[in-house]
Amino acid sequence: MTAAAPSRPVAVSVFERANPLAKLLALLPVTVVLVASMDWVSSGIVLLAAVALLPLSGIRTGEFLRRAWLLVAAALASAWGTALVGEDSGRVLLAAGPLDVTEGSVLAGAATGLRILAVALPGVMVFITTDPTDLADALAQRLRLPARFVLGSLAAFRMLAVLTDEWRTLGQARRARGVGTGGNPVRRTASWLGQAFGLLVQAIRRATRLAVTMEARGFGAGERTWARESRFTPLDGAVVAAGFALAALAAGLALGTGAWNLVWS
Structure with a gap:
């Protein structure tokens, strides 16, 4: 028998x-700046920074687009x-009836x-690169x-993947019975x-069993x-400082170019 090759350590990204x-x-x-002002300069700076930092997150471009495509479609719409x-202000570029x-x-x-x-893409990066257990440890400690709140949230977070699988299983079962295949x-x-x-019923049942189990285990x-x-x-510390620096840069450039536009003004 030949000896098995030693497994390579899994690379862990900075994020x-x-x-x-x-x-x-x-x-x-960063979120405060983006929520406070409706301008394209501050948003563009944050978006460019998120794209530039994507390699540091260890997320493949295909995976990132698969997770964020719905947000991109919503932004375009x-x-x-x-x-x-x-x-309306400035020169008319397109006249479409009353619009x-x-x-x-x-x-x-x-x-x-x-x-x-x-606002959304940096959140997606944080979501992908964060282990739910590490987040629960940080919130509690x-x-x-x-x-009770932290562990309940952790259990709910872990159940998201399970619910996704159950949605797929329910769809396959319904198609096997000829339900929802056309019309x-x-x-x-x-x-x-x-x-x-059906998925809601399954989620309530699973949550009930999980709550009873967690209560029984103290x-x-x-x-x-x-x-x-x-x-x-x-x-x-460097990550936090980078966030504040990016927020200051985005707000400063928006103010300097005159694009800063408070949402309540």
Whole structure:
């Protein structure tokens, strides 16, 4: 018999090594800037930074697009809708019946689309590179949140993948019985609603069993010990500092170019 080749260590990206709370703290000032101003400069800066930092996250481009394509589609739809119904200003670029697309409405649409992407895509990066157990450890040990709440949230987070598999299984079972395989849009919608109701029933049953099991094992009762300590390292400090620096850069460039536009002004 030949000896088995030693397994190679799995490469861990910079973002995966960072503490989950550090990543959330880094997102906080960036999100505040994006929510406060409706302009394309600050959103564009944050979006460019997210794309530039994508290699540090260890996420493949294909996987990232597979996770974020719906957000991209929503941003494009919002941008186009804003360009059609936004406030008209400047030169008319397109006249579509009662709707006019002007330079001002196009800029407003671009700002809306970029804003959605700039808020959502960094969140997707954090979501992909964060282990739910590490996040639960950080919330309980660093923020001192109640163990019952933290562990319940962790269980719900872990169940997302299970519910995805159950949705696929329910769809295959219904197709095997000839349900939802064709018909007009009304019948397809009714079939989809029936499948969604079945998934809701399965989720409630699974959540009930999980709650009873966790209660029987003493989750949330008294002081708990943790198998892994949640620590803050110099890398976490650098991540938080980078988040504040990016927020300051985006706000500063937006103010300097005159594009800064407070949403409540």
